Amino acid sequence: MERGDIHLTTTQMMKGILDGCLLAIIKEKEVYGYELAEKLEGYGFNSFSEGTIYPLLMRMQKEELVTSTLKKSTAGPKRKYYSLTRKGEQELINFMERWEYLKGNVNRVLNHEAKND
16 A cells, blocks of 8 residues: 555544544643644644644534633744533543454454453
């Protein structure tokens, strides 16, 4: 598989996982959109820009998973900082449970280990 193909496939797979990753980052501390993109990049996710993240944050806000607050910035206009709601914290817990279940099943397949072995 060529590098471009890997990138495309990884991006498609990540679309279903990105929400959980964003919730986990936001849980650590209040954070603004560009900072989220930087943090994702720091974890090795280079394919997600602010243009990808902001629509997800808007949807999460509509679903009451996150709230936002405008705060002064030392460099330019006010920034919108995001934090988790109780509902967002529960969604993160649910995501982590689903992720562990999925990760375990995929690892069993890759290692040729039946669940009842």
